[in-house]
Amino acid sequence: MTGLEPRPWIKKLDVYVGGKSQVEGSGKAVKLSSNESALGPSPMAVQAYLAEAKTLHRYPDASYHDLRAALSEKYDIEPEQIICGIGSDEILKLACRAYLAPGDEVIFSRHSFMMYPIAAKSFGGVPVEVDDTDYTTNVDNIIKAVTDRTRIIFLANPNNPTGTYIPAAEVERLWRNIPGDILLVLDSAYAEFVTAEDYQAGIALVQKSRNVLMTRTFSKLYGLAALRLGWGYACPEIATILDSIRDPFNVPSVTQVAGVAALKDVEFEDAARAHNRASLDFLTTELKKMGLEPIPSVTNFILIRFPGNGDKSAEAANDFLLKRGYILRWLPQSGLGSYLRLTIGTSAQNREVIRLLKEFLEQ
Ligand SMILES: *Cc1c(COP(=O)(O)O)cnc(C)c1O
Numbered sequence: 001m002t003g004l005e006p007r008p009w010i011k012k013l014d015v016y017v018g019g020k021s022q023v024e025g026s027g028k029a030v031k032l033s034s035n036e037s038a039l040g041p042s043p044m045a046v047q048a049y050l051a052e053a054k055t056l057h058r059y060p061d062a063s064y065h066d067l068r069a070a071l072s073e074k075y076d077i078e079p080e081q082i083i084c085g086i087g088s089d090e091i092l093k094l095a096c097r098a099y100l101a102p103g104d105e106v107i108f109s110r111h112s113f114m115m116y117p118i119a120a121k122s123f124g125g126v127p128v129e130v131d132d133t134d135y136t137t138n139v140d141n142i143i144k145a146v147t148d149r150t151r152i153i154f155l156a157n158p159n160n161p162t163g164t165y166i167p168a169a170e171v172e173r174l175w176r177n178i179p180g181d182i183l184l185v186l187d188s189a190y191a192e193f194v195t196a197e198d199y200q201a202g203i204a205l206v207q208k209s210r211n212v213l214m215t216r217t218f219s220k221l222y223g224l225a226a227l228r229l230g231w232g233y234a235c236p237e238i239a240t241i242l243d244s245i246r247d248p249f250n251v252p253s254v255t256q257v258a259g260v261a262a263l264k265d266v267e268f269e270d271a272a273r274a275h276n277r278a279s280l281d282f283l284t285t286e287l288k289k290m291g292l293e294p295i296p297s298v299t300n301f302i303l304i305r306f307p308g309n310g311d312k313s314a315e316a317a318n319d320f321l322l323k324r325g326y327i328l329r330w331l332p333q334s335g336l337g338s339y340l341r342l343t344i345g346t347s348a349q350n351r352e353v354i355r356l357l358k359e360f361l362e363q
Contacts, residue, residue: 007124009122013118013122014117014118016115016118017114017333019034019327020327021327023327028325030345032326032342032353033329034225034329035160035190035300035343036223037221037225037300038272038276038300038344038345038349039223039272039275039346040223041222042223042224042261042262042265042268042269044264044268045224046258052253052254052257052258056254058253059249060256062248062249064084066260067251067256067260070263071231071263075233077203077233081234081236082231082239083232083242083243084230084231085230085231085250086228086250087228088187088216088219088230089119091213091242092115092119093123094246095119095152095183095213095242098241099183100123100124100152101124102123103125104149104152106125106127106128106150106151106152106154107130107150107154108129108153109141109142109159110132111132111162111335112156112159113156116154125151125152130142130145135159135295136159137156137166137170139166139170142174146178153182153184154185155171155184155186157186157187157202158188158297160190161329161336161341162295163297163298164296165194168205171202175205175209175211180211183212184209186201188201188214188215189216190221191216192221192222193300196298201214201216202214202233206235210235210237210238211235211238212234213232213233213234213242214234216230216231221272222263222269223262223272224255227252227254227255227258227259228255229251229255229256279344279345279347280344283302283342283344283353283354284296284302290358292304292357300343301341301342301343302344303340306339308361312361314339314340315332315337318330321357324356328340
């Protein structure tokens with residue numbers, strides 16, 4: 001006994017469990033469990049990363065001048081209002097660190113990103129989960145859950161793990177109906193995939209607000225998950241606060257240059273989006289044909305409901321696919337025991353998943 005005790009809320013923390021990347025016994029696994037890029041990273045980003053390796057002895061640019069400039073140019077936003085982080089996960093945590101006191105409430109939707117309760121609890125925040133409707137964020141339920149203790153609302157739009165989104169008008173309605181002393185975090189990790197016209201990632205809302213933070217990531221469409229690069233955009237006051245509490249050298253130089261190159265590789269971005277659109281159509285059609293129930297998705301993954309029980313359940317399908325080297329995500333801890341989440345793969349991988357699922361259902 002040393003008598004050394006962590007803060008009480010740290011002791012009760014859940015640990016984030018990532019998608020599996022290996023399967024026992026089988027050789028090479030196909031990992032379709034973490035929403036990683038089907039096309040790999042942008043070749044231009046890889047090239048920039050390798051070239052920058054020669055300066056590993058230098059500290060990175062603490063103000064990420066070039067990365068902010070590239071983002072500013074691409075989205076026509078002020079570089080001073082951009083903050084960069086070790087994945088968007090860091091930005092979510094910076095928001096909690098800046099605005100939460102122990103006992104403050106943090107609202108998010110049921111069936112949403114598992115980092116929200118973890119980030120909230122690591123600063124003593126109290127997670128408040130509200131019901132969704134048909135796998136989609138229900139704005140009214142969020143508004144109803146607001147109390148004097150609410151400090152942050154996390155909204156993943158599109159949402160993970162359901163793949164659904166709410167239109168810009170709904171996000172705006174939410175913002176209009178919450179007090180100005182609550183931070184609305186728009187987590188737009190999958191924004192680059194969305195082609196729906198009534199969708200917005202949050203830039204316009206940030207520009208007319210003082211309490212909205214949009215977060216984005218290079219981990220999904222840009223295929224740079226290993227480099228851990230995310231960014232946020234907010235009014236100058238919020239951006240300055242978050243920037244003041246991050247570590248000065250949080251984003252490595254190799255990551256910064258790869259990010260800049262990825263933003264400029266428009267050809268890769270367009271190819272990734274087109275591949276995703278075509279794959280979503282193919283997979284959704286095929287899954288429905290075999291009697292499974294894919295939730296309509298605008299992202300690079302599909303949540304699939306398995307109506308069967310026992311040897312035709314989602315759990316059994318998960319085991320069946322794992323044995324054949326295909327790793328999907330079964331999420332019983334999120335209340336989704338009858339579902340598997342499938343990340344879009346290459347065309348060959350998508351066809352093979354469909355073939356295996358047919359075999360599973362017919363066996
Ligand atoms: C993947 C994901 C993120 C981002 O992750 P980072 O790799 O930390 O940038 C954020 N939010 C949601 C909803 C995600 O699915």
